[in-house]
Amino acid sequence: MNATSCNHAKEADRFTADQPRVQWHDQALWFVRAKRDTAAHAVEEWEQLRETASQIKRHTLARLPEYLEQFEENALRLGAQVHWARDADEHNRIVLRILQQHGVHKLVKSKSMLTEECHLNPFLEQHGVEVVDTDLGERIVQLRSQPPSHIVLPAIHIKKEEVGQLFHQCLGTEPGATDPKYLTEAARGHLREKFLEAQAGLSGVNFAVAETGGVIVCTNEGNADLGTSLPRLHIACVGIEKIVPRAADLAVFLRLLARSATGQPITSYTSHFHGPISGGELHIVLVDNGRSRIRADRQFWESLKCIRCGACLNTCPVYRRSGGYSYQHTIPGPIGSVLGPLKDAKKNYSLPYACSLCGSCTDICPVKVPLHHQLLTWRGEIVRRGLLPWRKWLEMKAVSWVLRNRRRYQWSGKLARWAVRWMPRWMLYNRLNDWGKSRELPEFPRKSFRELYRNRNGRNQ
Amino acid sequence: MAETSRDTILQSLRAARLESVELPELDPSWSQFADPKARFAQVLESVGGRCLSATDLPDANRQLAQLPEFQQARLIGSTVAGVDRVNFDVMGVSDPHELEPLDFFVAPGQFAVAENGAVWVSDAQVPHRALWFIVQHLALIVPADQIVHNLHQAYQRLRFDHAEFGLLIAGPSKTADIEQSLVIGAHGPRSLTVILL
Amino acid sequence: MQVGLFIPCYIDQLFPDVGMATVEVLEKLGVQVDFPIEQTCCGQPMANTGCIEDTRPLAERFLAIFRDYPYVVCPSGSCVSMVRHHYEAYLAGRPGFEELKRKTMELCEFLVQVLGVERIDARFPHRVGLHNSCHGHRELRLGAASELVIRPYNKVRKLLESVDGIQLTELDRPDECCGFGGTFAVNEQAVSTLMGMDRLQDHQQAGSEVITAADMSCLMHLDGLIRRNGKPLRVMHVAQIFAGRPLPGSPQATSLAK
Structure with a gap:
């Protein structure tokens, strides 16, 4: 078992060895948690919103096939093209085919945990496509050849001194520069060029609306938006659980999403894509990659309600002190520890144990995924499947x-x-x-x- | 091939029946404000934007003229008729890449949301979608009587029945990806001014 | 009123005074306490490891031992939560189980909800920091979790506030986990230790002399760190404060020991 499995405690040792860094990491994330608290407490009906959001998700997941068909029909009517991918491999091949059909060899990309999950970047690079992640945090980890360590704050584990050094090497900034403003400005200049050169833009999707056929993307930087408004080709990759029935439902989720994620009342840009840009094409790739299996799982289907706000990571006392990489899974933290074993229980058997069962994640989740209960349920499954180390x-x-x-x-x-x-x-x-x-x-x-x-x-x- | 995957996915979803719950009713009376205009201005400022009130277009022009970003702008475009100092014809541009040098852009916003400081804009108001993002500084002129309390009311107003790009803009482009330090001006506009007219 | 006293195994074996203090607090309020000697452990260590089949017999024993008491009172939020929220998997549908869930209560909860206690007759003139143990706090809802947007309340704190001479300290993070988490403390020793040290730091900056909680397990972990690192802090279970125990190491405590 040990040859193919990862042990969170062992992986965490690498991070916890540097205690000042752990403290810094903990405080950076606690700062985000505190901002979330202030934002949430300013909304009187917060708990009603959470319950409403949870019910919308339950309803939608129950009728997912109908809503997917409705979404497809409306998206097609608006002139988008809709593709279906059963797994990561098919998703990657669909994206590559679209790019090749348009002769694209320079692609700008905005944040998408789905494409991380599918390992799209290395696949496209193997096939001669230059892929530039345009979210600042994602660009930083891309230049370091690392995956994101957090689903909303990809470079939260990296210090400004390290960014300064990286940008000095890669972007030619002044040696020793550490001012975030200066470094961000340098990245802006560097990425402006990439935006202007790009032949296509690829984005993730926060919500797909069944009744309108539109996809909604939320960013603060405006990178998804700039990246899809200069080129004529936009590929939007959507996990099938991202569907909401009505446009009106967006109000509920948008009110919860940014407040939960960063404590903002809403992200700077909330873009609603209905149909392609004039004279261009919009390709929407609907991806299953294990989601239909999770949906059918009587114990864990609720994990599909997740809207990827990252609040459970920020609040998790273990995540804050062990860092995203200790989970060795695309999505770290409490939600990742539920999803990880669903992907591969043998490899990720230790993740449900990387938790003190404090329950903070369950109370903070804006869509009421019973996270710590699911982690406890997983432990029972791990034992039932004989994956617990025999000594324990x-x-x-x-x-x-x-x-x-x-x-x-x-x-x-x-x-x-x-x-x-x-x-x-x-x-x-x-x-x-x-x-x-x-x-x-x-x-x-x-x-x-x-x-x-x-x-x-x-x-x- | 794509057809088969579609069928496989839908079939496997149909094979597993989940207990359904009713789609909940939404309550548009959530989060109401005594003074929506003041609330909008306050939230917009808190997210790095600037909110001005103008009595009429000449007044808006006077206030624009006092903004340092507007004063320093070399190339100014607008899709609001009657804005002073416009010297860049955004309507004449066929390739959005040519918009890159634009310093300042003034556009109409349809309505504002008091709860979160956002303004709704759409492609209908501009010749190129890229304008919202590529310009260095953005100003939106919004009718002062078009402020809704919250997002629920916002979506009651919106219809998505034809192909169109629309978005909520709440403040300038920003990032905090380096050590959680907030930096204004990530990829898009470095400043956002909303003028309530 | 008669109650069945449920003393968690680690309190029985390692912190007998917490059990005695619980008995004294209840008896002083006129409660007739009975300790059924057959009890051992609620099974939480096995359950939290996922060893469901090794937990089942313990849950069954628990029901058999306690089903006839009008109330079951326990000085541990975590063990009460085990009975109330996690026995479902083992005992659902068993006669007496629904009642058992309702009548098994954590000490503070029992004092406030059943006995209607508003003031504790005790004196404790010290600066005390309350550690809101997670299972009591977020599963039994002894207090309003900081994540939720609800009216603030805290049953444990309210009782502590009524103790004569006590000064409660204000923490930066009022309900962050201490990192005990049962077997988590040894499985994830490094992270668990960091979590505990951060709690101690918070209590020190807040000026606590004593850390108290409704769960001794968290305090056992924190005390282990305090003693290893020579921190100027002490731990006491809330029942010990309610029973009028002096601060360990204080002149009062020393003279009492003599």
Whole structure:
């Protein structure tokens, strides 16, 4: 099992080794969480909005095939072209075919976790297409040949000094420059050129409206918009769970999305694409890639309600201290720990355990995905499928055996308390004592509660 | 081939039946404001925009003339008739790439949203979609009586029955991708001024 | 009124005084406390590891032991949440299970909701920081979670505020997890430790002398870090404060020990 699986705790060690960086990472994300709190608390009907959003998603997922057909029909009527992809591979081939048909070898791209999931960039690059990620954070990680470490803030793990060095090497900025304003300006100049050269623009999609056939894209930088308004060809890649029934539903989701993500009342740009740009083409690629399977899963279908706001990452005390890469999955954090094992339970078996079950994610989720409950449910699945490391499994068997009998429990307790009191420190704090690596054990008392209680009552009677 | 995938996906979705719930009714009375105009101005400023009030177009021109971005602009375009100092004919441009040197652009906005400081604009108001994003500084002139309280009311006004690009603009282009430091002017306009007329 | 006292295994074995304090608090309020000796553990460690089949017999034992009490009271939000929210998988449909869920209560919850306690008759003249343990806070809803947009309330804090002489400190992050999380504390030792150290830092900057909580497990983890790192902090379960225990290490406590 260990050859093909990733262990979150081990991966986290790499990040936690640099404690000042962990603290900085934690505080940067907590700052975003605090902004979210202020924004959410300013909306009196926030909890009603969450419930409404959740119901819209439940309704839509139940009738997904009908809404997808309705969306397709309307999108076609408006002059868009609609493609369907069963999996990542088909998605990538569809995109490449469209690009090749138009002789495109320079593509600008805006943020899309779907294309990350499909590993579109390396595929297109292999086929001779230059792909430029235009979101500043995504461009930074692209220039470092890294994936995003967060779904909304792709470069949250990188310090400005590192961006300065990277831009000095790649964009020729002043050596030692660290001012975010200066560095952003340099990126603006660099990416302006890319926008002007691009022959096609590719974007992700936040929402696709069944009743209108339109796709909606939210950005702060305006990169998806500039990238699809200069070239005549726009490819929009949509996960099939992004459908909402009515345009009016957008109000509910847009009110929740940016507030949950960054604490803004709305993103700077909320673009509604209905049909292609005049004289151009709009290709919409509807992608399944495992979503229909998740939808059919009685335990985990609710994870498809996710609108990718990233709030559960920002609030997760584990994510903030272990970093996005420790999850070794396209989508990190609580939602990623639900989705990861759905993709590959064997590889991602440790993700549901990368969680203290604090429940903050469940309470912050704007569409009420019961995240920490799903993580707990996953643990049961991991054990049922025999994916838990045998040592842990055996430990639990033994503990359960002891606890099933009062006398076994009492004697084990007595023995342990006696042993710990008498054992020398070097023996107690041994290599296998993970608790004792950074913590003292509690002072083991001579008598248990039940002994004290019995003694007291004995005296009283 | 695309046909088969379509069928496969739809079939597999139909094979799994999920318990449906009713589509909830939406309540447009959520988030109402005593003074929507003041609220709009306040939120717009908080997201890095600027809100001005003008009595008429000459007044709007006077206020535009006082903006440093407008004063420094070399090339100015507009799709609002009667804006002063316009020297770039955006209507005459056939390739949107030629819009790159434009410094300042004035366009009409259809309505504003008090809740979040956004203005609705669409392709119907401009010859090129790129104008909203490629220009260095953007000003939107919005009728002062066209302010809705919230997004629910906004979508009650909007019809998406034909091919058209529309968007909500709330403030200038911005990013915080380097250490969460807010920087105004990522790829699009470095400033947004809304003039309520 | 008679209650069945549910003392979590780790309190029984490691923190007997928390159990005794619970008994004293309840008896002082006229409650007749009965501790059924057959109880061992609610099964949470197994359940949280996903070992459902190893949990089932413990859930069944629990129901058999406690089903006849009018109330089951426990000084741990986490273990109560186990019964109320997570036994469904093992006991759904069993006779007495629905009632068991309703009548199994965390100590503060029981004091406020059932006994209608508004003031605790105790004195504790110290600066106290409340750690809102997650399961009590977000599953039992003992307080309003900071994520939710609801009217603020906090049953544990309200009781603490009524203690004579107490000064409650204000934290930067009032309900962030301490990083205990059961087996999480050892499975993810590094992250768990960082989480705990951050909580301690928050309490120190807020001026807490004592960290208190309705869950001893969080406090066990925090205390382990306090003692390893020589931090000027102490931990006490809320029941110990309610029962009038002195601050550990204070002159009062020392003279009492003598």
